[in-house]
Amino acid sequence: MKSTNGLGAWLEERVRWSQLTELGKKKEVPQHGHTLWYYFGGISLYLFLIQLVTGILLLVYYSPTVDGAHSSILDIISKVEFGWLVRSVHVWAANLMVLAVLIHMFSAYFMKAYRRPRELTWLSGMALLGLVMAFGFSGYLLPWDELAYFATQVGLGVMESVPLLGGILASLLRGGPQVGELTLQRFFALHVVVLPLIFMGALGFHLFLIQLHGNAAPPSFYRQPAAQRRTIPFFPNFFYNDLLVWLICLNLLSFLAALYPWQVGPQADPLQPAPAGIHPEWYFMAPFALLKVLPNLGPLSSEHAGILLFSLGGLLWALVPFWDQETADGRRGRLATYAGLLVLVALVGLTVFGYVH
């Protein structure tokens, strides 16, 4: 695709863009029964881009002060033309992004995509997951409505009870004894500056590694003779499919935003008692429910036991590339798969339990 004259040649001489397409063509995407799951990485990326655009648009009208936050959101959804659309898409895409990232993570887990040489891809993915959760937690407070205010208070309370670092971190975020103006400002700064910067760095690293190693395929794919392994070029073939999937996502988002526009609750009033049924966003529901059901375990309070369980579980989960390496008999691999299934069932079960209970 080298053009010899005109703009193409001019650009080619200066930025060598043909190398970019060469790079895309080099990457081959394996084709097998689980190819579908490959799209969720792309979907997560796409939803992040949507967040970036809608987030910048919301910044035009949003005001990060205790007096102004709630009313600026009300203005956005009832005065600004298509403000309701931008805000609804931002909130819906945030929720869908968490879901897409989780699906992407579990599919990578069950395909054993974390195995050598992709340990760092997995770890950077875990970091991205943590950042997405932090985006969710910090963004949730910004409308400054009743539910967000009290859910944030509860969330920071849980953080505070984490031994060693918890107290320091919680008071850093809260900026004072109460959730207030300073908390809002800090959450705002995190949400629109700090987290995006870190996120884009981590994302760049993650994508670089994927380009370097290509898509991982499940072990069954590699057990086939090399001649039978089907692949398609990433560019343009898989890329076109990616575009189609993104289009479907955009439609799904518009559909949700149009038929279920996100509303905002009454303005937070710190002097009022917390309303009944305060609960966090659905993606924090599982740990929240666990804290509620665990009994006190010996010297550990139920809260500490829950935090310990989640921290240890999370650590084991993040370090899976190091304890599940490929072995000849594959027993370790099966163990990891069962553990993954257990975690999946437990998370879904606890989330449902949290809502029903």
Add this chain to the structure above:
Amino acid sequence: MNYPFWEVPVLGGGWLIGLVAIIHIYIAHFAVGSGFFLVYTEWKALRRDDREVLDYIRYHSYFFVLITLVSGAVTGVGIWFTIGLVHPDATSALIHQFAFVWAIEWVFFLVEIVAALVYYRTWDRLTPRQHLRVGIVYAVASFLSLVAINGILTFMLTPGRWLETGRLWDAYFNPGNLPSLGLRTLVTFSIAGLFALVTAARWRNAETRVRLLRYAAKWLVPAYILLPLFAVWYLLVAPPQALQALQSGVSVTGVGTLAILTRVAMLSIMISATIGIFAYVGPYLNPKNFSFPMALIFLLLGLVVTGATEWSREMLRKPYVLYGYMYSNGLRPGDLERLNRTGVLAEARWATVKAITADNRVEAGRQMFRIQCASCHTVRGYRSMTAVLKGRDLDSLRAFLKTLRDPQGPYVGLMPPLMGTPEEEQALAAYLLTISQEAEGK
């Protein structure tokens, strides 16, 4: 008011019609567009003596006959059943006005069905030229049935001069007729293309499949060039009040407005654009990787966009079912003064309460609700009264009903004015209070 009222719980009568009609419209447009598609493709294949494409078009005609004749006919009759039961007054008004047009449409429809069956059964029995002619008969008859029904549909939004003259000619050749015919014709091409993608994606021979997919995708092109023009024309002849309603959701999403209309119209544009981009990126640019499930997904998108667009078109008419002539609940603007004097229940043929007493007040209110509200609202379900009335006491209900009578009130253009005597209004308030109290109880 001459007919018994059929209450559809939860879903509401409107959606019952909607579910049947949206499927029917999708299939009917497929049927019309496929007339052009089958005939043109067969003609081209014959000229080039392209055996494979002829085999394909034969296979496609089987799929086509199966879908249009079975689902198309069932849902078509279904529309008559549902509109007759849900909107008997409007159906009766339309039948009286358009008996001849419907008779003509029925003739075309019959020709269409016979031609479709003959076309499908005679691939081996007629000479290619004769067979192509049968196809042309089908294409022309099915297009003319669209022409006939289209005028009746647009009459409902833009009755034009008919409101003064009352003549069939004015009713049929109403201002919305031609722009809508243009829109629908273009849409039939696209839908024919979408269905052709489904059969093309299943074609065995890979080389021919690629060729067929690219060909089928091209059937979406005319719509994506000309559709905006006809859409603008259509909106230019629509009542100004309807256009206002269309823009009511640009900056708000609240209830008690038609904001949802803006949002659904937006979806319709969005999904249409998606299908266009998809046809280009998918089957046109990348036919090798285009699969059968993808074709099904976009067939579904086509159904969704049909639903969104037809729903928006219906909503544009609010608060009328026949614009300027009959409200959504079957009452007419001209009835207002008389019914305020003599009472709605007194005239409603199937109402059992004629004189309101303290004992039957709530029952009288319930019958008022059925006659005037239940065409659009369900007690709990679509446009739920339970959700709207929760927490209201008798005074606030009465005040609310007053605003429904106010010619300058906030609901003018959204809902028909409330009609009836002051006693009937009190009875309606008493009934609504039972809904509100029940909602509170939960």
